Amino acid sequence: MRIVSGVQPSSDILHIGNYFGAVRQWIDLKNTNNECFFFIADLHALTEQIAPEELEKRVLSIAKDYIALGLNGPNCTLFLQSSVPQHTQLMWLLTTSAAMGDLERMTQFKEKSQRATKEDGVNAGLFMYPLLMAADILLYQAEQVPVGDDQFQHLELTREIARRFNYKFGKGGFEFKIPEPYISIIGGRVMSLTDPSKKMSKSLGSDSYIGIFEDKDAIKKKLARAVTDPEGLKNLIEIYTMVSDPTDEADLIETIAKKYENKFNVLKEDLASKIFDYFADARSKRAQITDEEVVEILRSGMNNAQKEAQETMEKVNRVVGLKKL
Ligand code: ADP
Numbered sequence: 001m002r003i004v005s006g007v008q009p010s011s012d013i014l015h016i017g018n019y020f021g022a023v024r025q026w027i028d029l030k031n032t033n034n035e036c037f038f039f040i041a042d043l044h045a046l047t048e049q050i051a052p053e054e055l056e057k058r059v060l061s062i063a064k065d066y067i068a069l070g071l072n073g074p075n076c077t078l079f080l081q082s083s084v085p086q087h088t089q090l091m092w093l094l095t096t097s098a099a100m101g102d103l104e105r106m107t108q109f110k111e112k113s114q115r116a117t118k119e120d121g122v123n124a125g126l127f128m129y130p131l132l133m134a135a136d137i138l139l140y141q142a143e144q145v146p147v148g149d150d151q152f153q154h155l156e157l158t159r160e161i162a163r164r165f166n167y168k169f170g171k172g173g174f175e176f177k178i179p180e181p182y183i184s185i186i187g188g189r190v191m192s193l194t195d196p197s198k199k200m201s202k203s204l205g206s207d208s209y210i211g212i213f214e215d216k217d218a219i220k221k222k223l224a225r226a227v228t229d230p231e232g233l234k235n236l237i238e239i240y241t242m243v244s245d246p247t248d249e250a251d252l253i254e255t256i257a258k259k260y261e262n263k264f265n266v267l268k269e270d271l272a273s274k275i276f277d278y279f280a281d282a283r284s285k286r287a288q289i290t291d292e293e294v295v296e297i298l299r300s301g302m303n304n305a306q307k308e309a310q311e312t313m314e315k316v317n318r319v320v321g322l323k324k325l
């Protein structure tokens with residue numbers, strides 16, 4: 001199965017919510033022999049205010065995280081969106097198969113444009129965002145696209161645009177594959193340590209989340225401060241099962257709840273060790289990857305992705321009537 005997905009470099013920290021809610025699916029898809037194209041959506045990141053040095057730093061750091069987690073290899077192309085110019089090329093062609101009204105009713109656009117400040121206004125990139133995303137997906141003839149529910153609407157729109165394009169130009173002998181959303185069965189929603197009624201998020205402050213590469217002391221301290229009302233406790237136990245062997249009976253929710261009944265401090269101590277150990281291999285691998293190696297992997301990903309992208313682009317150009325010279 002051909003899989004495509006992207007991650008916006010919104011920070012240089014991957015927390016356990018990101019991992020179990022999103023990254024884990026990519027790893028599972030890669031490990032089950034699919035043909036994966038995963039990229040860092042650095043062009044999408046430009047729709048937000050971000051300092052150029054910061055963007056470059058984040059992109060490298062995220063790439064390093066993903067490489068440490070094993071997200072590259074023969075069946076897994078890891079690359080930067082901006083390194084494959086066909087993404088923006090195809091986006092332009094898709095603008096003519098998309099309706100203004102559709103873009104205007106996108107929830108993310110509405111939310112982000114409401115948040116825009118008076119001085120900056122709403123940039124047109126925010127409006128075009130879903131079209132670039134559609135290009136990201138259609139360029140590789142993706143069959144399945146793992147995304148979180150917040151991106152579901154954009155995927156629906158991608159399908160709609162692809163159908164419209166196929167209707168208009170399909171007679172020319174080329175059609176876009178209509179991509180399906182990939183919804184994980186295991187995927188979890190990890191809640192904030194400090195306010196378990198909300199999902200764990202960088203935006204809730206650093207005590208609310210645990211970074212997957214944090215050191216043991218930091219993890220211990222954060223867990224020690226974690227709320228243990230019924231909701232908080234449920235969250236901690238759920239995290240415990242996520243970092244446990246799913247086949248081990250001793251790690252089932254009920255067994256854990258019983259084992260640590262009224263022993264919240266022991267639960268927190270054990271959980272800290274489990275989280276730390278769960279990411280131990282990736283952590284030590286990450287420490288050994290140099291920036292040069294990251295660039296090399298991204299470059300090879302770029303070459304691979306460009307080859308695929310160019311094949312599609314030539315067919316698309318042909319069916320819309322752009323003359324090849
Ligand atoms: P944050 O809210 O920390 O800024 P992002 O919005 O950058 O995280 O999320 C990146 C990805 O991680 C998304 O696909 C999202 O669905 C997933 N994700 C984020 N937080 C959680 C969470 N607490 N539980 C499960 N998945 C999450």
Ligand code: TRP
Pocket residue numbers: 004005006007008041044132133136137145146147151
């Ligand atoms: N918009 C997605 C997000 O914020 C990232 C993204 C960009 C993406 N292009 C994509 C995801 C293509 C899947 C497919 O999470």
